Amino acid sequence: MNYELTKRYERQLILPEIGEKGQERLAAARVLIVGVGGLGSPIAIYLAGAGVGTIGMVDDDVVSISNLQRQVLYEEAQVGMPKVLCARQRLQALNSEITVLAYNERLNAANARELFSQYDIVVDGTDNFPTRYIISDVCAELGKPYVYGAICGLEGQVAVLCKGKATYRTLFPDGGMPQQGKQVVGVTPAIVGGVEASQVLQLVCGYGKPLVDRIWTIDLRTMQSFTIDIQ
Amino acid sequence: MQINVNNKPINTEATNLSTLASELSLPEKGVAVAINNRMVPRSQWEQTPLSEGTSVIIIKAACGG
Numbered sequence: 001m002n003y004e005l006t007k008r009y010e011r012q013l014i015l016p017e018i019g020e021k022g023q024e025r026l027a028a029a030r031v032l033i034v035g036v037g038g039l040g041s042p043i044a045i046y047l048a049g050a051g052v053g054t055i056g057m058v059d060d061d062v063v064s065i066s067n068l069q070r071q072v073l074y075e076e077a078q079v080g081m082p083k084v085l086c087a088r089q090r091l092q093a094l095n096s097e098i099t100v101l102a103y104n105e106r107l108n109a110a111n112a113r114e115l116f117s118q119y120d121i122v123v124d125g126t127d128n129f130p131t132r133y134i135i136s137d138v139c140a141e142l143g144k145p146y147v148y149g150a151i152c153g154l155e156g157q158v159a160v161l162c163k164g165k166a167t168y169r170t171l172f173p174d175g176g177m178p179q180q181g182k183q184v185v186g187v188t189p190a191i192v193g194g195v196e197a198s199q200v201l202q203l204v205c206g207y208g209k210p211l212v213d214r215i216w217t218i219d220l221r222t223m224q225s226f227t228i229d230i231q
Numbered sequence: 232m233q234i235n236v237n238n239k240p241i242n243t244e245a246t247n248l249s250t251l252a253s254e255l256s257l258p259e260k261g262v263a264v265a266i267n268n269r270m271v272p273r274s275q276w277e278q279t280p281l282s283e284g285t286s287v288i289i290i291k292a293a294c295g296g
Binding site for chain 2: 035037038039040124125126127128129132149150151152153155156157170171172173174175176177179180182184189215217224226227228229230231
């Protein structure tokens with residue numbers, strides 16, 4: 001590892017859970033983020049900062065003024081511009097040592113397989129139920145870990161699916177849940193997206209006990225948190 | 232009988248998870264329920280008895296991002 005890289009990552013290189021070996025694993029890792037909104041913003045920033053070697057982002061949305069309250073990747077001057085292009089610019093400005101790929105399209109059952117096959121881990125930044133079933137089904141089929149995360153208002157949940165036995169369908173087999181309201185405060189995706197990024201670091205570097213077949217929940221009104229075994 | 236639902240004590244007439252779900256008017260879809268920190272699939276709710284002090288955790292599906 002050269003001097004520049006050693007300097008950039010010095011604070012995590014001295015962590016026994018990461019160290020030089022973990023840093024090399026991060027550099028070799030390919031992580032796809034589906035959706036770069038509230039959750040996707042902190043996920044992308046922290047994974048780029050940590051030195052994940054290849055980060056892909058898929059989203060077909062454009063930046064709007066109401067995003068800026070929580071989507072920390074973007075700024076006022078970018079309103080109307082495609083999110084993934086703005087996000088790529090931001091991540092490359094943060095870390096020019098990594099490769100950032102932007103897919104300005106909506107994930108669907110037709111393009112998911114081809115896209116996911118190029119990555120080691122898929123991370124959830126989506127804002128709807130149907131896309132989560134697509135991610136889970138394709139990850140299960142391809143054997144790719146799915147770092148699931150979702151928020152609603154002041155609550156959130158994270159799990160690592162499609163790595164052990166549990167998939168999104170184990171958690172919520174029925175489908176057809178009604179779409180929920182859009183109420184949210186910026187700190188909810190900051191915390192939940194941060195936990196998702198943390199799960200990626202754990203999976204890549206191999207430390208601790210990631211949330212495989214477990215789901216973690218947080219209620220930001222009470223700070224009550226649960227972790228339950230999915231099966 | 233008193234049980235704990237999401238760490239809150241409640242009094243219930245329900246003797247199994249299925250009747251508790253009706254008592255609490257849980258939605259038909261998008262709810263994961265755990266007893267003693269272990270998820271119980273909906274198909275097993277009826278055969279899952281509740282007893283005094285049982286800890287039940289109810290997690291509702293969230294879709295935002």
